[in-house]
Amino acid sequence: METKKSSEFKKKSIFYKISEVLVTMASKPSGFIGLSILFFHILLAFSSPYLAPYDFKAIDPSLMLQAPSSEYWFGTDSLGRDVFTRTIMGGRTALTITFFGSLIALLWGGLLGIFCGLVGGKVDDVVMRIVDAFLSIPWILAMLLIVSLLGTSTEVLIPALGFFYGKGIVRVARAATHDVIAKDFIVSARARGHSNLSIIWNEIIPNVRDAILVEGAMRWSWMLLGFSSLSFLGFGVSPPTPDWGLMISNARGLMSFAYWAVIAPIVGLSSLIIGINLTADAFAKALGIDRSTKAPV
Amino acid sequence: MEEIIQKVKNLSVGFKSQKGHEISILKNITTDIKKGETVGIVGESGSGKSTLALAMMGYVKQGLYKMEGECIFNSSNLLNMNNRELEKIRGRKIAMIPQNAGQSLTPNLKIGYQIDEALKLHTSLNKNDRDKKISELLNKVRLPSPETIALRYPHELSGGQQQRVAVGMALAGNPDLLLLDEPTTGLDVTTQAHVLELLNFIAKDTGTSMVYVSHDLGAIAQVSDRIIVMYSGEIVLEGPTRDILQQPIHPYTYGLLKSIPKLSLAGLPDSMPGSQPQPGTKKKGCSFYDRCNLAEDKCKKNSPDLEYINELKTSVRCFNYKKLIKQKSENQSNIKRNEKNIKVNEILNLTDVSISYAKQKLLDQIFNKITDTNPTVKDINIDINKGETIALVGESGSGKSTILKSIAGLLRTKEGKIKFDKDRVLSNDVKKRNSSDLRAIQLIFQNPDESLNPNHTVEEILAQPLKLYFGLSGEELKQNIIELLEKVRLGKFYMSRYPRQLSGGEKQRVAVARAFAAKPDIILCDEVTSALDVSVQAAVLNLLQKLKEDFGTTYIFVSHDLAVVRAISDRVAVLYQGRLCEIGPSKNVYKFPSHPYTEVLLGAVLEPDPDIKPKLVAEDIVEDKPPEKGCCFQGRCPRFLGDQCKNETPPWQIGDNGNAIRCHINIKDLEKKQNGN
Ligand SMILES: Nc1ncnc2c1ncn2[C@@H]1O[C@H](COP(=O)(O)OP(=O)(O)OP(=O)(O)O)[C@@H](O)[C@H]1O
Ligand code: SF4
Ligand code: SF4
Ligand SMILES: [Mg+2]
Numbered sequence: 001m002e003t004k005k006s007s008e009f010k011k012k013s014i015f016y017k018i019s020e021v022l023v024t025m026a027s028k029p030s031g032f033i034g035l036s037i038l039f040f041h042i043l044l045a046f047s048s049p050y051l052a053p054y055d056f057k058a059i060d061p062s063l064m065l066q067a068p069s070s071e072y073w074f075g076t077d078s079l080g081r082d083v084f085t086r087t088i089m090g091g092r093t094a095l096t097i098t099f100f101g102s103l104i105a106l107l108w109g110g111l112l113g114i115f116c117g118l119v120g121g122k123v124d125d126v127v128m129r130i131v132d133a134f135l136s137i138p139w140i141l142a143m144l145l146i147v148s149l150l151g152t153s154t155e156v157l158i159p160a161l162g163f164f165y166g167k168g169i170v171r172v173a174r175a176a177t178h179d180v181i182a183k184d185f186i187v188s189a190r191a192r193g194h195s196n197l198s199i200i201w202n203e204i205i206p207n208v209r210d211a212i213l214v215e216g217a218m219r220w221s222w223m224l225l226g227f228s229s230l231s232f233l234g235f236g237v238s239p240p241t242p243d244w245g246l247m248i249s250n251a252r253g254l255m256s257f258a259y260w261a262v263i264a265p266i267v268g269l270s271s272l273i274i275g276i277n278l279t280a281d282a283f284a285k286a287l288g289i290d291r292s293t294k295a296p297v
Numbered sequence: 298m299e300e301i302i303q304k305v306k307n308l309s310v311g312f313k314s315q316k317g318h319e320i321s322i323l324k325n326i327t328t329d330i331k332k333g334e335t336v337g338i339v340g341e342s343g344s345g346k347s348t349l350a351l352a353m354m355g356y357v358k359q360g361l362y363k364m365e366g367e368c369i370f371n372s373s374n375l376l377n378m379n380n381r382e383l384e385k386i387r388g389r390k391i392a393m394i395p396q397n398a399g400q401s402l403t404p405n406l407k408i409g410y411q412i413d414e415a416l417k418l419h420t421s422l423n424k425n426d427r428d429k430k431i432s433e434l435l436n437k438v439r440l441p442s443p444e445t446i447a448l449r450y451p452h453e454l455s456g457g458q459q460q461r462v463a464v465g466m467a468l469a470g471n472p473d474l475l476l477l478d479e480p481t482t483g484l485d486v487t488t489q490a491h492v493l494e495l496l497n498f499i500a501k502d503t504g505t506s507m508v509y510v511s512h513d514l515g516a517i518a519q520v521s522d523r524i525i526v527m528y529s530g531e532i533v534l535e536g537p538t539r540d541i542l543q544q545p546i547h548p549y550t551y552g553l554l555k556s557i558p559k560l561s562l563a564g565l566p567d568s569m570p571g572s573q574p575q576p577g578t579k580k581k582g583c584s585f586y587d588r589c590n591l592a593e594d595k596c597k598k599n600s601p602d603l604e605y606i607n608e609l610k611t612s613v614r615c616f617n618y619k620k621l622i623k624q625k626s627e628n629q630s631n632i633k634r635n636e637k638n639i640k641v642n643e644i645l646n647l648t649d650v651s652i653s654y655a656k657q658k659l660l661d662q663i664f665n666k667i668t669d670t671n672p673t674v675k676d677i678n679i680d681i682n683k684g685e686t687i688a689l690v691g692e693s694g695s696g697k698s699t700i701l702k703s704i705a706g707l708l709r710t711k712e713g714k715i716k717f718d719k720d721r722v723l724s725n726d727v728k729k730r731n732s733s734d735l736r737a738i739q740l741i742f743q744n745p746d747e748s749l750n751p752n753h754t755v756e757e758i759l760a761q762p763l764k765l766y767f768g769l770s771g772e773e774l775k776q777n778i779i780e781l782l783e784k785v786r787l788g789k790f791y792m793s794r795y796p797r798q799l800s801g802g803e804k805q806r807v808a809v810a811r812a813f814a815a816k817p818d819i820i821l822c823d824e825v826t827s828a829l830d831v832s833v834q835a836a837v838l839n840l841l842q843k844l845k846e847d848f849g850t851t852y853i854f855v856s857h858d859l860a861v862v863r864a865i866s867d868r869v870a871v872l873y874q875g876r877l878c879e880i881g882p883s884k885n886v887y888k889f890p891s892h893p894y895t896e897v898l899l900g901a902v903l904e905p906d907p908d909i910k911p912k913l914v915a916e917d918i919v920e921d922k923p924p925e926k927g928c929c930f931q932g933r934c935p936r937f938l939g940d941q942c943k944n945e946t947p948p949w950q951i952g953d954n955g956n957a958i959r960c961h962i963n964i965k966d967l968e969k970k971q972n973g974n
Contacts, residue, residue: 184748190727191705192762192815193735201760206752 024278024286034278041091041272048089054082056089057240068260075260077251086242087264091272093237094244097157098223102163104222105169106216108139112166113173113212114204117181118196124174131170137165140229147235157236161227165219172215176208210287217280221273228269244269300332302474302506303353308366310348310357311576320577321364323346327603330474331585335500335507337521337538339514341573342801342829344527350476350510352376354391355383370474386939387417392467394460396479402451402459405788407436409447412466434465437502439495456532456693457488461495468499477505481516485692486857488935490901490911493519496688512830514557516901518542519911526550529573529584532603536611538907546611546618548589556835558864560902563884565842565864568835571799581614591617642683643719644851645819646705650677652696652703672697672711672923674875683818684843686852688883689867690859690898696875697855701821704853705740706730718818725921739812743824745804749796753826754912755782755807756792762814781810785840813844819851826861838865859902863887871895873930881956892958893936929959936962936970 020027025031044051063080064071074083112131150156180186181204189199228261230236231245239246242263251261299708305328311321323345330336330353340346351358352368355375367374370391373385387393395401403411409431416427435443451459460480467475477496481489491513498518500507511517517524517538524541526534526549534547545551552569559566571588583589583596591929596616609622653672674696679688689697702708704715706727715723717734726731739762742748749758759778761771769777779789785806798803805825812820822841826834842865845852856862862869863883870880871894879892889894893915900912914935923929927943934942941961951957952964 045590184742186751188748203750
């Protein structure tokens with residue numbers, strides 16, 4: 001009996017935990033909607049090359065700016081390309097780049113934040129000053145500078161975006177670490193003589209992980225918006241790769257008579273951002289992190 | 298017929314569980330608060346005492362809802378009022394003082410301004426009258442020079458002064474009813490005694506009714522006329538203070554009183570087994586059944602009603618209360634501690650230890666020196682014997698934790714040596730200590746919520762020291778963990794629990810097990826029982842004593858609770874502002890406190906008996922820095938001699954009882970003077 005009991009209580013595997021969190025998230029309407037939208041977009045991104053009815057780059061001047069029809073569901077754009085094809089494929093690049101960008105942001109932001117929180121003192125002060133200084137530079141200008149110097153390849157965009165969006169994570173990770181570091185279990189580990197690395201890995205990371213992940217998820221939606229703005233300005237994805245930001249930018253001037261070429265990418269982009277936002281919110285709630293700290297009555 | 302201020306009728310408050318069950322936190326509470334009366338509500342954490350107090354001002358915490366009943370104030374039911382109506386009553390007719398007054402004051406506003414705001418809100422006085430009223434209120438709560446206090450910010454006041462300001466603000470609207478939720482918890486003994494005395498004075502002076510919520514029977518005993526004992530959301534006993542405390546006729550109250558350590562009794566208090574049932578888990582029958590030693594079959598099946606006993610003027614919820622009436626005269630049987638003669642075999646020597654928190658100047662940093670003429674802790678000389686329990690006592694800020702941290706190597710000492718096992722000088726820095734020195738000294742902290750990583754299971758928590766010091770793994774590791782759990786009387790199924798799945802007492806047991814996992818020679822205990830309920834505290838104290846007897850461990854036990862220290866320690870060192878005042882065998886220090894500070898401290902201890910009043914011999918001013926020269930206690934000493942105390946460091950004297958004190962007055966004279974008191 002006893003053995004059964006203790007195996008029942010076994011530390012839950014990571015997969016079990018993830019599915020538990022997902023179920024909690026999906027049990028609230030907003031979380032369910034957010035997750036559905038996000039999954040839909042991810043699925044679309046993977047499968048759209050196979051679903052696309054036309055070639056996304058096939059230019060045909062004779063088909064310029066056709067209104068939606070049974071043949072071209074969302075109509076065609078100014079170069080005669082099928083808008084439906086381009087819309088369902090238009091999230092692929094943005095999603096991939098921002099996903100990996102967010103991972104990079106999480107990694108450096110999280111680690112630097114934890115480091116600052118842990119060492120404290122002068123080092124912390126100096127590092128945070130530098131981070132603040134970066135924070136005060138308008139990111140879009142800096143991005144434009146980087147992109148115009150180094151080009152718009154994925155290898156440039158991912159680390160550059162990751163770098164700019166990691167600053168916020170540094171602050172969150174640092175604050176979370178500060179809260180934990182004062183706790184007696186850290187003092188206790190120190191007094192036992194554990195190394196700094198072991199303290200970070202065993203004591204700090206498990207306690208700040210959730211806060212950092214939630215912040216990372218929020219940053220993801222911001223980064224998506226930012227990346228699309230870059231594309232919109234012509235500094236993101238290079239044509240003819242389909243991308244919502246680029247599509248909006250191209251079709252913008254024609255909005256008054258070819259609304260279909262603008263509306264479809266706008267719906268794509270905004271639904272993804274809303275989806276990620278709702279998911280991040282539900283994620284925060286499921287992990288018990290209250291980001292909008294309400295004042296207790 | 299006395300006027301009734303507040304009438305609580307059949308009040309039940311609860312919440313809906315995730316599965317939709319209705320779970321009550323307060324069950325069918327009925328009581329009256331009369332005019333001018335102070336009612337103490339006492340109970341363990343989770344018994345619903347704060348929920349009841351909040352309901353008395355028409356407030357039900359978020360997540361909870363009123364299931365039934367009413368709280369009638371001025372012939373209207375507070376629980377049916379809307380916010381606008383409640384605003385007219387709260388702060389004016391009914392005022393509340395929360396536990397942490399310092400936090401309830403706005404930090405960036407001056408005291409006078411905050412009181413003025415309260416007056417504007419609750420009265421219709423004009424500017425002149427309000428100014429007068431501010432000084433009057435500050436005077437009433439006996440703050441020195443009200444005019445200057447009014448110009449200060451909250452952080453410029455001590456904890457006790459902040460609490461006084463909170464009382465003053467609560468009085469701004471001339472309330473009929475004052476609710477106090479743990480108003481002195483967290484204050485120093487001396488400060489606590491002063492605040493209670495103030496509350497008594499105000500109750501008499503203004504005729505305000507008070508409801509005083511606390512887990513501390515000692516504090517309740519000093520202020521209340523009547524006591525309500527809560528258990529698991531029910532009133533189990535209610536009656537006049539003296540009767541309740543001197544003749545507790547409910548088994549829970551009886552046990553509770555016995556589990557409180559008292560100054561007059563050596564030895565450990567009895568502990569009560571088990572813990573309060575969680576809300577929602579209660580089965581049929583008496584809610585105290587699992588822990589009751591008078592329980593019978595009928596208690597399991599039927600719940601007793603609250604029965605009013607006319608001749609005792611007491612209401613009690615127990616079938617067998619009559620048995621306790623007879624037990625009345627039986628003396629408290631306290632568990633005797635095994636006071637074996639400790640062989641004088643020194644294990645830890647603190648020699649001239651000084652510790653400073655002062656920021657180092659750049660030059661000093663380079664030369665790795667600490668220059669501070671007035672360090673936080675100074676001249677500590679203590680030789681600690683193997684197997685003894687030595688206690689460090691003193692008010693908050695007296696440097697108790699600081700000294701422990703230095704012993705653990707977490708804080709550099711400025712001067713002096715800490716020697717382990719007679720000749721090994723321990724390094725200043727934990728990182729430089731070798732593994733066996735690290736293992737030899739372990740720490741247990743005050744709050745197990747903070748000292749156990751919430752993301753680790755009990756198994757992982759206990760595995761840490763075993764892996765680190767003994768390199769255990771696999772089955773052997775597991776076996777060791779199970780043995781450790783057994784030592785602290787926890788079953789092995791606790792291994793997979795997380796700290797949040799444990800009660801306070803269980804958590805602290807895990808923390809104790811973790812310390813013992815290292816097979817240490819010395820355990821540093823920093824306020825290890827002060828976050829626990831009294832009945833749990835007694836169990837943890839007994840456990841610590843048992844383990845110590847089994848393993849011959851030495852304890853350095855820090856506590857602000859002098860009665861707890863009396864119960865567990867062999868020797869006691871009294872600290873004031875980081876300086877030693879008195880050190881000696883506990884039984885003698887408690888019987889013949891020679892140093893004026895020890896006298897002040899012991900005088901302020903609250904006993905759960907309305908007939909034992911604290912002796913307030915000194916002011917409760919708080920000094921934020923030790924004096925540069927002379928005696929450390931000169932600022933508050935009731936026997937202050939003048940220039941000598943101001944300028945000369947007093948010498949050590951050893952009395953006939955083995956107490957060593959640091960005072961200019963001859964120790965014989967001091968003993969005589971204190972007997973004269
Ligand atoms: N990190 C710190 N920096 C500066 N001063 C400190 C620091 N920690 C403590 N102090 C000061 O050192 C003195 C002694 O503090 P310590 O924590 O040792 O007191 P204590 O006796 O343990 O009090 P308590 O009963 O409140 O735990 C206090 O005046 C305190 O304000
Ligand atoms: S009713 Fe029974 S179980 Fe309950 S307190 Fe009385 S004797 Fe104990
Ligand atoms: S030396 Fe003076 S100030 Fe200090 S305790 Fe003795 S009498 Fe008081
Ligand atoms: Mg302390």
